Amino acid sequence: MAENQSTKKYRGNCHCTAYVFEVELPDTIKTGLEANCSYSYKRGGIYLSPDNDDDITFVKGDPTTLSNYTFGGVKHQFCSTCSTLLFRIDTKTYVNIRVLQKIKIRNINTKPLDENATPPPWSPPKFTGPEPPAEIEGANIHTGGCHCGAVTLAIKSKPIDSTYDGLVMECDCSICTRNAYCWIYPSKPQVTIVGASGMGYYSFGGGVWRKSFCRTCGMSVHNRIEDYTSEQIEKELPVEQRQWARDHLDWSPVNLRVIDGVDLGALNITRVNGSERSGPPKPGGYVDP
Ligand SMILES: [Zn+2]
Numbered sequence: 208m209a210e211n212q213s214t215k216k217y218r219g220n221c222h223c224t225a226y227v228f229e230v231e232l233p234d235t236i237k238t239g240l241e242a243n244c245s246y247s248y249k250r251g252g253i254y255l256s257p258d259n260d261d262d263i264t265f266v267k268g269d270p271t272t273l274s275n276y277t278f279g280g281v282k283h284q285f286c287s288t289c290s291t292l293l294f295r296i297d298t299k300t301y302v303n304i305r306v307l308q309k310i311k312i313r314n315i316n317t318k319p320l321d322e323n324a325t326p327p328p329w330s331p332p333k334f335t336g337p338e339p340p341a342e343i344e345g346a347n348i349h350t351g352g353c354h355c356g357a358v359t360l361a362i363k364s365k366p367i368d369s370t371y372d373g374l375v376m377e378c379d380c381s382i383c384t385r386n387a388y389c390w391i392y393p394s395k396p397q398v399t400i401v402g403a404s405g406m407g408y409y410s411f412g413g414g415v416w417r418k419s420f421c422r423t424c425g426m427s428v429h430n431r432i433e434d435y436t437s438e439q440i441e442k443e444l445p446v447e448q449r450q451w452a453r454d455h456l457d458w459s460p461v462n463l464r465v466i467d468g469v470d471l472g473a474l475n476i477t478r479v480n481g482s483e484r485s486g487p488p489k490p491g492g493y494v495d496p
């Protein structure tokens with residue numbers, strides 16, 4: 208951060224609110240920093256560092272209990288419950304500004320954290336599982352995985368490029384902003400995941416979706432809805448969730464940041480303003496802590 212810039216206190220937190228901290232950063236944040244490494248791309252981190260590491264103070268949660276993933280000599284810290292990436296630590300600590308409250312991440316420009324940095328070498332983990340069973344004309348197999356390789360997956364889909372005419376969505380709600388999801392919506396038979404035993408799941412607000420992530424590297428993988436039977440939907444789900452569940456039982460949304468070789472900039476992305484949904488928060492829904 209530049210010297211003599213006036214600062215103010217921001218509050219940040221992971222989505223499940225197990226970790227809440229305050230940090231001194233510039234009064235007005237217009238630009239964040241993007242690291243040019245494979246991990247930062249996959250996690251969508253946008254960073255700023257306070258002048259001193261002491262300018263980060265924890266309000267809730269013990270930072271020594273955060274999960275750590277080290278790559279290329281850089282430590283990345285995330286919440287093991289909700290997978291939100293909070294910090295990037297090299298010679299100093301950077302805050303992932305996606306986790307700051309009242310930040311409109313879409314209004315933030317980005318520039319390289321260090322344009323002279325050589326990205327640490329990384330080879331995408333190889334998917335060796337079975338081909339997804341869906342039969343789709345003109346489809347290709349797109350493979351990818353988390354960063355550490357514990358989880359790999361394949362999607363059978365039409366080319367995921369500028370010609371793709373299915374829904375690709377980015378939302379700015381509390382969870383999508385924090386985890387930098389870019390969603391694509393294949394059906395369950397279009398997706399095969401290997402290494403699911405290494406995944407954690409996070410859900411909130413009584414919703415039927417469980418957001419999966421690699422427990423080792425924190426990478427957000429997909430959004431799972433159980434294979435509910437009609438009886439289970441009637442018995443186990445709150446009334447307001449039932450129709451939604453019936454309509455989406457077949458979905459298997461995937462975070463495109465896990466798929467190798469996708470150029471997000473080339474896609475026709477629908478941007479949804481989830482943060483502006485009106486009405487009172489749902490019971491168990493997200494509220495800034
Ligand atoms: Zn959390």
Ligand SMILES: [Zn+2]
Nearest residue numbers: 353355421424
């Ligand atoms: Zn991983």
